């Protein structure tokens with residue numbers, strides 16, 4: 211299948227995650243896709259990492275037999291390599307907790323899913339599915355009620371505050387069920403972050419999130435990260451927990467129709483889409499994003515499952 | 516107690532977990548950071564399995580690798596009924612072995628497609644999918660004839676065997692690799708029967724019934 215070239219200037223200008231730094235350094239070069247283009251991510255002498263577009267490799271001029279393949283803008287942050295197909299802003303958003311020395315930060319896997327980046331983000335924002343999809347982990351029937359909470363846009367980001375939910379095992383470090391308090395932060399159209407009460411210190415929050423890479427309009431890669439106060443659990447146990455959560459979400463996500471995220475605000479049906487996701491879709495709409503979404507579709511094309 | 520070196524999303528590990536749970540054998544899981552940590556390729560793990568593969572079991576110091584080998588060992592040792600691996604019935608034992616060989620094919624096609632689509636493994640995805648469909652057609656036809664002959668499972672007899680157990684994970688997760696089961700009604704009915712067996716266990720990605 212030939213992907214049509216992405217003409218959406220808004221999404222082309224964003225920074226997008228394309229690989230975890232250790233994957234590139236230890237097992238590179240890595241081939242991946244971004245907005246339908248095939249990219250190669252590889253490390254260079256001196257620790258730099260460069261990203262090139264396959265379509266233009268070898269087409270550049272060469273000097274003394276060395277081809278001059280134009281490289282894409284690149285930065286490394288939060289353990290990932292980020293790039294852009296357009297003119298990205300000078301910097302990427304920040305996660306202040308990332309700097310706190312008593313935290314444990316790790317990328318916990320880059321998982322691909324056959325749906326749009328927007329669908330993957332929306333699933334991450336959706337509290338209501340926890341007791342059904344992650345029963346025994348992040349939720350438990352009959353505790354299915356989502357309490358009311360507030361959603362607001364501030365400084366170009368979306369924040370949802372005051373979410374509460376009963377969870378049997380909120381994280382690996384939990385020893386008993388707890389009412390977990392959440393805040394959601396959308397720091398970037400495809401980077402949702404979740405702040406939740408730490409089972410170890412109820413005054414502080416664990417931060418987890420996904421940086422979603424739109425590979426094509428209907429395929430995405432969710433790069434997971436964890437920024438936790440957990441000191442007792444080993445890597446493999448925590449990563450297993452994350453893999454289980456992802457594995458449970460995957461078939462649900464892949465069965466959603468259409469794969470692209472419907473944005474038309476008026477056509478929104480409130481059955482599944484909660485307040486945060488309504489706000490999220492509206493935000494993408496207002497930003498003018500057209501790639502991987504359905505804009506201005508007729509209402510019957512919208513099915514929220 | 517048996518220790519299983521395990522990764523949740525691995526089909527070969529899932530096969531071993533399925534049997535341990537069917538047989539109610541107490542065990543503990545040692546999670547390997549297979550992805551993204553590649554711990555199965557680490558130096559310490561290669562001392563356990565020089566091939567750098569999971570699953571591996573450690574049964575009180577007895578180490579065994581390769582899911583088919585592990586399953587045969589566990590069934591022979593812990594299944595008093597000899598239901599899963601009929602060691603005393605030569606023809607059925609032959610059938611079970613035949614389908615266990617067949618499962619190498621489904622794992623290398625259907626489950627390889629899933630690794631490509633989920634974890635970004637560099638495989639020839641079209642070849643994987645095509646290969647899986649070829650094998651699924653053979654499987655579907657065989658299961659249809661089995662049903663006509665009054666049998667619910669891959670091998671003759673009333674009970675499921677390791678043959679069913681090793682092929683089930685590749686089949687039930689095939690859609691994660693873009694391999695639809697719409698065209699294989701006998702496979703779908705068989706997978707459903709398997710999911711309803713007592714002490715059947717789930718893995719993430721296999722939906723509860």
Ligand SMILES: [Fe+2]
Pocket residue numbers: 333334339343344455459
């Ligand atoms: Fe989920």
